[in-house]
Amino acid sequence: MPFEADREVPGLIVKFGGYPLHHGGVGAIRSLGRLGVPMYAITEDRGTPAAASRYLRRAFVWPTSGGEAPERLVEGLLRIGHLIGRPTVLVPTDEEAAVLIAEHQDALAGPFLLPPVEADLPRRLASKQGLHELCEEHGVPSPATAFPRGYDDIAAFAEKARFPVVAKNREAFLRRSRPAVRGTTRIGTREGLLALARDWGERPGVILQEYLPREEAEDWIVHAYFDRDSTPRAMFTGVKVRSWPPHAGMTAHAYVVDNPELADLAARFIKRIGFTGIIDLDLRYDRRDGLYKLLDFNPRMGAQFRLFESGSGVDVVRALHLDLTGRPVPEGEQRAGHRYIVENIDLPALLAYRRSGYTTPHAPARASGTELAWLAGDDPLPFLTMLARSLRPGAAHLYELWRTNRRGGTTRSGG
Structure with a gap:
C-alpha cells in the first residue's frame, strides 16, 4: 500500500x-x-x-x-x-x-x-426540506416537492397532483416516537392521500414528492x-x-x-x-x-x-x-x-x-x-x-x- x-x-x-x-x-x-x-x-x-x-x-x-x-x-x-x-x-x-x-x-x-x-x-x-432548498438554490436537479403546512395544503396539492406521489418524513434523520409515515410511502390516489393525511395532525411533518417510476x-x-x-x-x-x-x-x-x-x-x-x-x-x-x-x-x-x-x-x-x-x-x-x-x-x-x-x-x-x-x-x-x-x-x-x-x-x- x-x-x-x-x-x-x-x-x-x-x-x-x-x-x-x-x-x-x-x-x-x-x-x-x-x-x-x-x-x-x-x-x-x-x-x-x-x-x-x-x-x-x-x-x-x-x-x-x-x-x-x-x-x-x-x-x-x-x-x-x-x-x-x-x-x-x-x-x-x-x-x-x-x-x-x-x-x-x-x-x-x-x-x-x-x-x-x-x-x-x-x-x-440531512433534512428533506433543507436539501431541496439547497438543490433549488444551486441548480441541482431533484424531484418536484411540496411542503404542506396543514391539511388544507394537502387537499389543495391533491387536487392538482399527478398520482402516484411519494410521502416522506420532513426531518427523516430525527427519530420520532410516532413518525407521520414509515419511511418512503408511495400513495396511488387522491383518496389514499387524504385518508392518510387525516392522521398527520395540524402540522404534518411530511413532504410530498413526485414519483419517479x-x-x-x-x-x-x-x-x-x-x-x-x-x-x-x-x-x-x-x-x-x-x-x-x-x-x-x-x-x-x-x-x-x-x-x-x-x-x-x-x-x-x-x-x-x-x-x-x-x-x-x-x-x-x-x-x-x-x-x-x-x-x-x-x-x-x-x-x-x-x-x-x-x-x-x-x-x-x-x-x-x-x-x-x-x-x-x-x-x-x-x-x-x-x-x-x-x-x-x-x-x-x-x-x-x-x-x-x-x-x-x-x-x-x-x-x-x-x-x-x-x-x-x-x-x-x-x-x-x-x-x-x-x-x-x-x-x-x-x-x-x-x-x-x-x-x-x-x-x-x-x-
Whole structure:
C-alpha cells in the first residue's frame, strides 16, 4: 500500500440509537484497523458484530435513542474521549451523530479531530426540506416537492397532483416516537392521500414528492471525502442494483461504475455549499428527461462505503483519517466493476426484484471482484455474531426498529 496511516491517532465509531446489525460500522473498524489504527466504537451492548471485531480495541457500551438532549450526548462523547486519552478521529455512522458533532464542534475539537464544517450545514443537508432548498438554490436537479403546512395544503396539492406521489418524513434523520409515515410511502390516489393525511395532525411533518417510476429510472450512489477547501480527495460513483426494503431502503447489492458526469455534479454542488467531510449521496437517474435527481444527502459515511476503494487503497474513511492527521491522500482510480453484497439482506432483495422486473442496464455483466459486508477471512466473528443475533428471539423486532429509524421501508396507500 503506497501510504501509511498515523497509528498514534485512534478512530472512534460514533452511533446513536439502537441498530446493532450495522455493517458500515464494522467496515470502518476493519478499514482503519487493517492499517494499524487503534479503533474504538460506541455500541448498544457487548454482543454486537462491531464489538466482536478483532480490530476493535474497546467497545464503549452506551445505549442511546438518538433523541437525548444534545448536552447529554456531548458530555458522553467527551467522557469517552477522556478515557481514550489522546486526539481521536470521529467517524459518525448516522445523521444524528453527524449533526451533533457539527453543531458542537467547538466543544469536541479538543479531544477529537473532525472536519471544520459549517455548523448548521449537516442538519440542512440531512433534512428533506433543507436539501431541496439547497438543490433549488444551486441548480441541482431533484424531484418536484411540496411542503404542506396543514391539511388544507394537502387537499389543495391533491387536487392538482399527478398520482402516484411519494410521502416522506420532513426531518427523516430525527427519530420520532410516532413518525407521520414509515419511511418512503408511495400513495396511488387522491383518496389514499387524504385518508392518510387525516392522521398527520395540524402540522404534518411530511413532504410530498413526485414519483419517479422505477421502470424509467436507475439508482446511483456517490461516496466521497472533501477537505477543508471542499476539494474532493476521494470520489467514487456506483449503481445500486438492489436495496432492502426494495427500491427504498439500504443498499443490498451494488457495483462500482465510472460516471464522470455524476462525479462532476457532486463536486460542483459540494464546492458551492462549502461542505467538508464524508458524503453519501443517493440519486435517481430519470430516463424520461436524462437527469440525475438528488434524493438523499447523508453527511457521513454510508453503510456500503467499502464498495469503493481506489487503486492506491484509499476509501472515504481512510481519506478522512489521512487528511485529519495531516497526511496526503494518494490519488488513484476507483475499482470499476467491483461489487458489494450485504449477505443478510441481498437474498430477500433478489427475490423481490425478480418479481418486480426492475433492471439496471449500467451494472456490469460480471464483477471484477466482490466485497462482502459481513464475512471476512481475517475477521470472522462479526459475521458469526450477525448470524446469531439475526436468529435469536426478538431479532425481527430489532430489525424492524432499525428499518423504521434508518429511513426504512416502502409502504403503499390507495393503490
